[in-house]
Amino acid sequence: MKHLSGLDATFLHTETPETPMHVGGLHVLELPSGYKGDFYEDVKAHVQSRMHLSEVFTRKLALMPFELSNPVWVDDDDVDLDYHVRRVTLPRPGSSRQLEQYVARLHSTLLDRSRPLWEFFVIDGLQGGRVALYSKLHHAGIDGQAGAAFAEAIMDLTPEPRVIKAPRQMARRNRYQLGVAELAGAALTNTLQQYVKLVKTFPDMARAVKSLVVPQPTNQAGSLWKLPKNLNLLGPRTPLNVAITNQRAYAVRSIPLAEVKQIGKRLGASLNDVVLGLCAGALRHYLSDHGKLPRKPLTAAIPVTLREPGDTTSNNQVSMTVMTLATDVADPIERIKAIAESSAATKSLMGSIKAAIPTDFPSFGAPWLMSGLASMYGRSRFADRLPPVANVVISNVPGAPVPLYFAGAKLLTYYPVSIPSHGMALNMTVQSYNGMLDFGLIACRRAVPDVDDIADYLVEEHRALLAKVKALDTPATAAEGVPASPPAKAAAARPRKTPARKTASRKTVARKPAARKTATA
Template sequence: MNHLSGMDAMFLHIESPEMPMHIGSLNVLDLPPGYTGDFYEDAKKMMSERLHLAAVFTRKLELMPFDLADPVWVEDEDIDIDYHVRHVTLPKPGTNRQLQQYVARLHSSLLDRSRPLWEVFIIDGLKSGQVALYTKVHHAGIDGQAGVAVAKAIFDLAPTGRVIKPPRPRARHNRYQLGIAELASAAARNAVRQYAKLIRMAPSMARAVRDVVVPEKDEHGKRHWSLPDVKVFAPRTLLNTAITNQRSFAGRMIPLAETKFIAKTFGVTLNDVVMGTTAGALRRYLREYDDLPDKPLVAAVPVSLRAQGDESANNQVSMLRMSLGTDVADPVERLKVIHESSDAGKAMMSRVKTVIPSDFPMLGSPWLVSGIASLLGRSRLANVVPPFANLIISNVAGIPVPLYYAGASVACYYPVSIPAHSMALNVTVQSYNGRLDYGLIACRRTLPDVNDLGDYLLAEHQTLLARAQAHEKESENVKAPAPAMIESAPPATTVTRSRGKTERKLKLVADTAAAPRKRAAARTRRTG
């Protein structure tokens, strides 16, 4: 058995029918030219041959007696591949909008905890002739970066696939459940290990807290310590309500090269541009409903705590709050505000990142945390309590090369993530093969028109791109050498006959020098 960390288990305990805690992706696939086979059967066969490549496919939960401790992972010796890999055919006409609506519906249902916590759907019937792949995996098993590692197990870098060695044979224990005594003793040993780990980390945690607080001097010159100026709550908007289990979803694509160009032009990061694009779309959306607050919106941004090269199938994340500058009308100035907020948040996170615990003991956490989560949702407290943040925005570094699934080419990689109580919208971005794929998932009752928000996101990107192009053009004009008017001007010693002739000659030289600038300005007005 393998113990869940405290952070992994929290994703189980806060789950409710209104707030399923699985993450997923939607891929549209181009079938090989002239393909006449049964793609569902091909995909199912491929998945069955690769289950051993990622632990998330073969392990299931074993609950502790009376829910007094976190559950453990155990190997499932009887995986029903027909249950986990399913086939769906869209009704005619099979539009992209229908596909995204169906994925939203699939994403709203809970995973069966008696089985390994994942499902795959092969969806055909698209009028384009393409096939879609929708996957969902419980967040208790993986975070965004671990999800990329799982993708490497099921996707290939060539349409011909690769040779996969079969798993090594292991002895079967033929046990569906573990005994109570075995589970209880394992829980006790794990709790001792967790407490010991926290005790060892205590000095480092104390130093991190000391680094975060800011030393100040009062009017008498005496030093005292205080916390930095951090706004605890975000302004309330229509996004900040208790959610239902109904979902709406929209996927949008933006060229990665254009996003990098915007970032380079304005001296910000690619993630800042993602935040700025989303902020601009939200500003327009909320203004339509007369719900844009005077104070800036705040985004909850997941931050990876993983060491370089760590691809273990668990959660190693923390959360950072960032201002979206939605109170600033100009998109470029808003981008600068976001960049400043991002730098400040990253500076603080860098001081505490290494001591944030991802594993911690909590007696009775399954029933205690689940009860609190249920109370928050069903009592509608989220409609009253000031929000911690307005929405969730996540940027996952993906795979920069083309991928293939069961011989079919992967055309897009839209992430499908988790909205939460008081944060009814989640915008997650995945980079893939020269593009940024945005996945907007929301509570349908709160944002039934999430596609409009997706369209506004594309419009905001075009606005930032146009401003970046104009800024680059201005910079080139400033750097360009002055027209060669001095070389063509007569030497000053030759202009000596009379004041009138001298003035006429100087005017002629000035007009000749100004002509290229006037023609350039006229071209700029015509192209603008």
């Protein structure tokens, strides 16, 4: 058995029917030329041959008696692939909107906790003869960085799947669950170990608290302590900040990575700063349309990894910070500059306390209490009345820079599917893949039924921002009294165009489900 950390178990204890705690991905796949086989059967065979490469496939939960302590992971030596890998056929015409709606429906249902916490859906019937793969994994066993490592186990770099050595045959134990005494003993031992870990972190936690309030020499009367700059604890109320249902709405878009990097380089901002700026512009447009844009800037909850480089353990090592989105600034360039300033302050703050943030902590007697409080919070609709800690969740996950293949088919997209929650009904997650930024917007359908509009505004914001950045480099004309740059230098300064991607209008993109919904200049 393997104990869940306190952070891992929190995703289980706070899960309710309205807030499923699983993450996933949507991949549109291009089958090999002349393919005549049954891709669903190929996927099952492919997964069967790779299951031993990741413990996510073969571990399940064993619950503690009376839920007095966190569950443990145990091996399941009888995984039912016909249950975990399923086939879905879209009705005609098999549009991209139909695909998004079906994925939203699949993402709204809880995973079966008596089985390993993952499901794959092979979706056919798409226009153009392509297929899609929707994956669904519980957040209790995986975060963004661990998800990238999981993908490496099942993906390949060439159309021909690499040869995987078969696992060593192990004797089957035929034990569906562990005994009560065995579980109780394990719970007690693990709780004591967690208390020891917590005590050992006290010195780091003390230093972190001290770094939050730094003494400042001053000749004026008053406090000698100064809080960090740009520390914004609460966001304004918006239609996004309500209690949610289990119904979901989902939309995807893609933006060329090179163009986003070009914007960041010209403005002296990071890639993540530009992503936040694009999301901020889309939300500003959306709320303005509804007459709900607050004067106070929106804030975003941003996941921050706590992993050491090279750590691919299948668990959660992540924390959360809050940043301003500067939605009170109308100009997109000035908005990104404000976000970059806030980002620098936040990174400095997180750098000083990162080592002291615990991911494992004792929770003896807490699981049933946490579950009860999570259910009560949702049903009481406190989120409709309390000020939000943040207005939206925005996450940026680095992915593969080269094409990947799954069961011989080429991945054309890598759209993330994440988690909205009470008080933050919209989650905007982006993953880089093969020269593109793939955005997945998941929301409560009751709170944000028109999430597709936000996705469109995201694309429009990128195009407008790219045009403004290019205009900054446009030489003044002779009519303005400033000589133009020599042709050779002007050509050298001109941004390099992204190859092999055609510009598509908004309506044209919406009619092509099998291709990415891209934004180009």
